Amino acid sequence: MKHFMEPKSVAIIGISRRSGPGSYNLMENMLEYGYECEIYPINPNAEDILGVKAYPGVKDVGQEIDLAIISLPRDLVVESVKECIDAGVKAIIVVTQGFADADARGKELQQEMVNAARHNGVRILGPNTLGVVNNFNRFTTSFMPLTREKAPVGLICQSGVFFVGAAVFSGQIGKGIDIGNACDVGFCEALEYMGDDPDTKIIAIHMEGLEQTRRFLSLAARIAKQKPIIVFKTGQSEAGAKAAASHSGSMAGHYQIYKSALKQAGLLFLDKDGQMGDAVRTLLQQPAIKGNRIAVITPTGAGGIMASDALENYGLELASLSEKTISRIANLSPEWMPLGNPLDIWPAIMKHGLKDVCAEAMDVVMDDPNVDGILYLAIAPELPAFAFLDASDDVNKAVPKERRKPLVGWVYGPNVKEINEKFEKEKKVTIFQTIEKAAWSLSLLRDRQRFIERA
Numbered sequence: 001m002k003h004f005m006e007p008k009s010v011a012i013i014g015i016s017r018r019s020g021p022g023s024y025n026l027m028e029n030m031l032e033y034g035y036e037c038e039i040y041p042i043n044p045n046a047e048d049i050l051g052v053k054a055y056p057g058v059k060d061v062g063q064e065i066d067l068a069i070i071s072l073p074r075d076l077v078v079e080s081v082k083e084c085i086d087a088g089v090k091a092i093i094v095v096t097q098g099f100a101d102a103d104a105r106g107k108e109l110q111q112e113m114v115n116a117a118r119h120n121g122v123r124i125l126g127p128n129t130l131g132v133v134n135n136f137n138r139f140t141t142s143f144m145p146l147t148r149e150k151a152p153v154g155l156i157c158q159s160g161v162f163f164v165g166a167a168v169f170s171g172q173i174g175k176g177i178d179i180g181n182a183c184d185v186g187f188c189e190a191l192e193y194m195g196d197d198p199d200t201k202i203i204a205i206h207m208e209g210l211e212q213t214r215r216f217l218s219l220a221a222r223i224a225k226q227k228p229i230i231v232f233k234t235g236q237s238e239a240g241a242k243a244a245a246s247h248s249g250s251m252a253g254h255y256q257i258y259k260s261a262l263k264q265a266g267l268l269f270l271d272k273d274g275q276m277g278d279a280v281r282t283l284l285q286q287p288a289i290k291g292n293r294i295a296v297i298t299p300t301g302a303g304g305i306m307a308s309d310a311l312e313n314y315g316l317e318l319a320s321l322s323e324k325t326i327s328r329i330a331n332l333s334p335e336w337m338p339l340g341n342p343l344d345i346w347p348a349i350m351k352h353g354l355k356d357v358c359a360e361a362m363d364v365v366m367d368d369p370n371v372d373g374i375l376y377l378a379i380a381p382e383l384p385a386f387a388f389l390d391a392s393d394d395v396n397k398a399v400p401k402e403r404r405k406p407l408v409g410w411v412y413g414p415n416v417k418e419i420n421e422k423f424e425k426e427k428k429v430t431i432f433q434t435i436e437k438a439a440w441s442l443s444l445l446r447d448r449q450r451f452i453e454r455a
Helices: 026-033 074-086 104-119 188-198 214-226 238-248 255-264 277-283 301-313 323-330 344-351 355-368 392-400 416-424 436-454
Strands: 009-013 036-044 067-070 091-094 121-126 132-134 153-157 175-178 203-208 231-234 269-272 294-298 373-379 407-412 430-432
Touching: 009 238, 026 036, 026 067, 067 074, 074 091, 074 104, 104 344, 121 238, 153 188, 175 188, 175 255, 188 203, 188 214, 203 277, 214 231, 214 416, 231 255, 231 277, 238 355, 255 269, 269 277, 269 436, 277 430, 294 301, 294 355, 301 373, 301 407, 301 436, 323 355, 344 355, 355 392, 373 392, 373 416, 373 436, 392 416, 407 416, 407 436, 416 430
Parallel strands: 009 036, 009 067, 067 091, 091 121, 153 175, 153 203, 203 231, 231 269, 294 373, 373 407, 407 430
Antiparallel strands: 132 175
């Protein structure tokens, strides 16, 4: 995969002379990204493109080429692949659609290019792909604008929407491989690269269908011992499976079988849109969880009940708080207040003020040997008028730098966005849109820990 992710020279075949907004000029995007390599635009009708000398054909370059990117009409692609092979190109990305993702003729053409490449030891990524992105060396083959954060997240997908929409899906992306139709380079090669990559701490996968299942599961089980792998498997329904076949030529297979096999291999399985970004945040920000026992700290009794239900839904249990924990919170609470888990601290807040009580509750629960993780519910008041109801700074101060327990939360009130940001500024607390999602995040850490213990 090095020729795809870190090429020293790139030929762009089928590059347009048009540039600027609406041109979708791949080379313009690549130059603007700032990667320092030799770029050879291939266009027989141009002497130069964007100030870079153009060549009529890839053989006319006369230099060693690591990577060729082909963006031609479908019927011209196979011949272009063969020309690249004859020119000694080591790796090829085929951007063009209309192969196994289309009709019978497209499948024939795709197989023809694969046969030619394999016979000569050349690797092909795609077709039907945006290619790759590597924010650590400012390289991209995408003709669409992408985020450029050097994030420790490696994304492997079967659709460019996960590149362009990274902020919505994975939340962040440092390196990405869009395998498209996966005619040659597929999940196994991409996963092996991400698994060995020192810049990648978490691997996020979007999967429609899977070839080489045994090899992939064996590889995933090995890599998952070292770094978390999350997978969002689409094509759950019959209609979704048919759509996957027409989108990337993937045979989606039986969804429940996939789910069981992938989870057995240690992958953290996602089955809902919107979970990928939450999973990435949780795994990046929170420490491992030692067990199944969760403490709920809440200023609202109703919220505590909701949290109890959500934890039970995900197979987590309410911790039995130690006598020391109960005693310290009882010293702050009215005599009439029964205390347990969920730990309702509102009466104590009314007596002593929110800041002191929240800090004390966080400190004592963090030290409680009966607690493995904490679900924290907080008020989001308007600032500065109701700053006395904002516990974000005090909670962050109460959480030790060397965290031994995960801390997730849910915030409610008229100023959720600002208070969320205040809680998360030190990345000690991970805040979620709902109590349900917060509970789910703890179950994700629990599943990861169970796999590590088995492995």
